[in-house]
Amino acid sequence: MFLIFASQHNDNPMxxxxxxFKLGILGGGQLGKMLLSETRKFDIQTYVLDPSPEAPGRIACNYFEQGDLMDFETVYQFGKKVNLLTIEIENVNLDALQKLEDEGLPVYPSPSTLKMIQNKGEQKDFYVHQGIPTASHERFTHIEALKSALKNEVLEFPLIWKSARFGYDGNGVKVLRSMDDFIGLPQGECIAEEMIPFKMELAVIVARNVSGEIKTYPVVEMEFHPEANQVEYVICPARIPENIAQKARETALQVSQAFNHVGLLAVEMFLTNEDDILINEVAPRPHNSGHYSIEAGYTSQFENHIRAILNLPLGNTExxxxGIMxxxxxxxxxxxxxxxxxxxxxxxxxxxxxxxxxKKETRPFRKMGHVTIVNEDLSKARKIAEEVKNTIRVVSR
Amino acid sequence: MFLIFASQHNDNPMxxxxxxFKLGILGGGQLGKMLLSETRKFDIQTYVLDPSPEAPGRIACNYFEQGDLMDFETVYQFGKKVNLLTIEIENVNLDALQKLEDEGLPVYPSPSTLKMIQNKGEQKDFYVHQGIPTASHERFTHIEALKSALKNEVLEFPLIWKSARFGYDGNGVKVLRSMDDFIGLPQGECIAEEMIPFKMELAVIVARNVSGEIKTYPVVEMEFHPEANQVEYVICPARIPENIAQKARETALQVSQAFNHVGLLAVEMFLTNEDDILINEVAPRPHNSGHYSIEAGYTSQFENHIRAILNLPLGNTExxxxGIMxxxxxxxxxxxxxxxxxxxxxxxxxxxxxxxxxKKETRPFRKMGHVTIVNEDLSKARKIAEEVKNTIRVVSR
Structure with a gap:
């Protein structure tokens, strides 16, 4: 009787x-900055750790600390100051996160998920073991082992080389068509992936809270520049038939559940010429492909990340x-x-x-911002997006 | 020739x-806080002055100063630190603003507009002179003069008493039906307004930039509690015929243009039983009646205030x-x-x-936050709004 009575009076569990309550965020880049917009809206106290004294996420947090995200002691001591810890960048000291979690601090995404995702070889093995569709791959501890496999005709050109660790925005990925393409590649652990022709790159962001409530955002389409092979537009919704969109969202759900993931998981995928969905890779955090949701969505990806890790009910993802970004x-x-x-x-x-x-200083190809274009009519939004791209220029004085 | 050449090369006027560039904001309450959400999005440097060390707008500005908004020297010295000055509250030291403007600092809204709006008697006189429809009124320098007018039957009960200065959220307004109703009223300058039966209270927010580009937000409706006579819901769009909405927006445009106003002007009005629009009063800043626009609008009122005072093109106000707030x-x-x-x-x-x-501490009737409900269907939103109101409670531990 007493226990029931006590439980009835515990009416502020959240x-x-x-x-x-103090929420810690590892990383204060643009993703951290956009998360802070939501924590301000909800007046949730936030602590941010970032190596740069000019980090975009320095302003609008309650406490900012400049420090190395890869340093055990820095991350561990930062974690001791907060009640819950999340990330806006994957490359953080995982041993510190693991120790904090072992000591009882909620850490989302979990250090074990981050560890698996940080290594593309392990990530790919995981998909295979879980029966999640992905292009076939081979793992190599050193690039020389991959060269040998090609020389011995165990593997054949063309294939896709991917660095196992620290790939970012197209870095750490290269199509290899001959031995000459090895020039300049780093030596370390890598994977070789089968080159499968695809007609479209898609992405689905999944939000999953601590209790397991799970929702997918609509499928977005990455439209590439016809010559430069660079993503120009992220388009929501993707211009694909409804049954394919449904399949993409279901596959993304499967991936999030397989990871037992808490927070946002951005699932990048290929739509093959045969209309199959193949998982490319995932990012366990808010993602460039979800920025459109700030203006176009009922609930932005950033708000849903906060809701998910705090085990609040998820907001409408439609x-x-x-929206086009x-x-x-x-x-x-x-x-x-x-x-x-x-x-x-x-x-x-x-x-x-x-x-x-x-960011105060521009450099060639540095991500300085983004522009969202919303419209009731997607094709109008697409035309305006082109106008925007042809108008604004990020230059220096 | 040289001048034309120079002008062509001045390609970063904004x-x-x-x-x-430093934007100063007088006041760091909730309106200041929501303005900062937009200045962060655009990475515009902001300086905030507020008397409270726990002001909601303390976080997310670049520089916060604690100080008295009514003190000449405090406001003047704060103004010297910035490139452009705006307000989120009307009750600020106008002499300091006037001196800053005289010395060349852009101040929006202008001190002369603020001065007129701060005094309800002057504000009402202005509407009369400009031919803007409003309930008829008489001005009194002291409450005893109003009493005499009633005793001498120059005026008759019932009427609406309004304090000429510092009215706020229903303070400073009272219906007088007999001499007994004078008990407890302040002594100072006031107006007596004709009591005109109306069927609805409406509001229209007008955005006008330095160059004179002007746009109105849709008409919103204040729905009152049937017994408590307190606004319960702000509903957008107002549930009125299109021709009346059109008339309300045109009247609001007329008011903004009459003031030559720069920034946002929230125009509160009555819809009489004869479907006439009468101006009640204005607020020269973002306003409670426009909060819905953060989620429902293409451009939030706060973003359009920033655009207007910086003389940027205005965003879509539709x-x-x-949305319901x-x-x-x-x-x-x-x-x-x-x-x-x-x-x-x-x-x-x-x-x-x-x-x-x-705000860390709650008190009875203190404005602690708001909730926006958006839906494609207004009547569904209205039902949900009622559910929200009946569910959440602002209490203390």
């Missing part, structure tokens, strides 16, 4: 709002309107204090919202 | 983004979906550290977004 990257030939040329021209277009990350 | 006020009988009881229950409903302002 008192995160304007309270003493969209109010169509264009990355703002530093133009070639410009390095120095950034200027967003013609930003006033794109602001004059209905449904256009620039996000400026707050 | 370099506010990740630059040294809505993606219907419910204020979160402290429950009677509770004072102390705040707890948002059952917030997890309302988060479980699709399209529901709580905004927690970050």
């Amino acid at each position: 008192n995160y709002f304007s309270s003493d 969209s109010k309107v169509a 264009v990355n703002l990257v530093g133009e070639e030939g410009f390095s120095g204090p950034v200027v967003y040329e013609n930003i006033e021209n794109i602001l004059a277009i209905d449904g256009v919202t620039p996000h400026i990350y707050g | 370099n506010y983004f990740s630059s040294d 809505s993606k979906v219907a 419910v204020n979160l006020v402290g429950e009677e009988g509770f004072s102390g550290p705040v707890v948002y009881e059952n917030i997890e229950n309302i988060l479980a409903i699709d399209g529901v977004t709580p905004h927690i302002y970050g």
Whole structure:
């Protein structure tokens, strides 16, 4: 009787709002910055650790600490200051996270998931063991072993080389067509992946909270520049038939559940010429492919990440309107204090919202911000996105 | 020739983004806090002045100063630190603002507009002179003069007494039906307004930038509690015929243009039983009646305030979906550290977004936050809003 009585009076199990509860975020880049927009909305106290004194996420947190995310002691001591820890970047000291979790601190995503995802070989093995469709692969502890396999005709060109660790934004991935393509590649652990022709790259973000409530965002499509082989537009919803969208969302759900993942999981996939879905890789955090949701979605990916790790009910992942995202990257030939040329021209277009990350210096191809274009009509949004891309320029003074 | 050449090369006239430009905001309450969400998005440097060391707008600005907004020297010295000054509250030292403007600092809204709006007698006179429809009124320098007018039958009960200065959220307004109703009223300058029966209270927010570009937000409706005579829901769009909505928006445009206003102007109005629009009063800043636009609008009122004062093109003021706002006020009988009881229950409903302002202590009727409900169907949103209102409770531990 007493226990029931006590439980009835425990009516604030989730008192995160304007309270003493402290959420720690490892990393204060643009993803951290956009997470902080949601923690401010809910008035949740946040502590941010980032190596840069000019990190975009320095402002709008309650406490900022400059420190090395790969240093055990720095991450461990930071973790001791907070009630729950999350990440906005995968490359953090996992031993510290593991020790914090062992000592009882909730850490989402879990260090064991992060460890598996950090190594692309392990990640691929995991998909195979779980029966999740993915291109076939071979693991090599050293690049020389891959060379030998090709020389001995155990493997054949062409194939895709991927560094097992620390790949980022297309770094650490290369198509190999002959021995000459090995020039300049790093020596370390890698995988060789079968090259499967595909007609589209898709992504689905899955939100899953501590209790296991799970929702998928709509399928987005990465549209590539016809020549430069660079993603130009992230388009939501993807221009694919409903049955394929359904299959993509189901496959993404399967991946999140297989990882027993808590928080957001961005699942990147290929749609093959035969309309099969193959998992490419995942990111266990808010992701570039979900930025459109700030303006287009009922609940932004950032809000749902916060809801998921705090075990709050997830928000509606569907969209109010169509959304397209264009990355703002530093133009070639410009390095120095950034200027967003013609930003006033794109602001004059209905449904256009620039996000400026707050990096003071531009460099060629550095991600400086993004622009979201929303419209009730996806094809109109697509036209406007092209206009935006052709108008704004990230240059230096 | 040289001048034309120079002008062609001045291609960054509006370099506010990740630059040294500093925007000053007088006041760091919830309106300031929500403005900062937009300045972070655009990475515009902000300086905030507020008397409270725990102001909601303390976090997410670049520089916070604690100080008295009514003190000449404090406001003047703060203004010298910034490149452009705006307000989130009307009650600030106007002499300091005037001196800053005279010395060349852009101040929006202008001190002269603020001065007129601060005095309800002057504000009402202005409407009369401008031919803007409003209930008829008489001005009195002292409450005794109003009493005499009633005793001498120059005026008749019932009428509406309004304090000329510092009215706020229903304070400073009272219906007088007999001499007994004078008990407890302050002595100072006031107006007596004709009591005109009306069927609805409406509001329209107008955004106008420095160049004179002007846009109105959709008409919102204030729905009152049937007994308590307190606004319960702000509903967008108002449930009125299109021709009346059109008339309300046109009247609001007329008011903004009459003031030559820069920034947001929230225009509160009555819809009479004869379907006439009468201006009640205005607020020269973001306003409670526009909070719904964060989730429902293409451009939130806060973003458009920033755009307007920086002379950027205005964003689309129309809505993606219907929106309803419910204020979160402290429950009677509770004072102390705040707890948002059952917030997890309302988060479980699709399209529901709580905004927690970050005030640590609740008091009866203190504005602690608001909740926005969005839905494609306004009547569904209205039902959910009622559920939200009946579920969440702002109490103390």
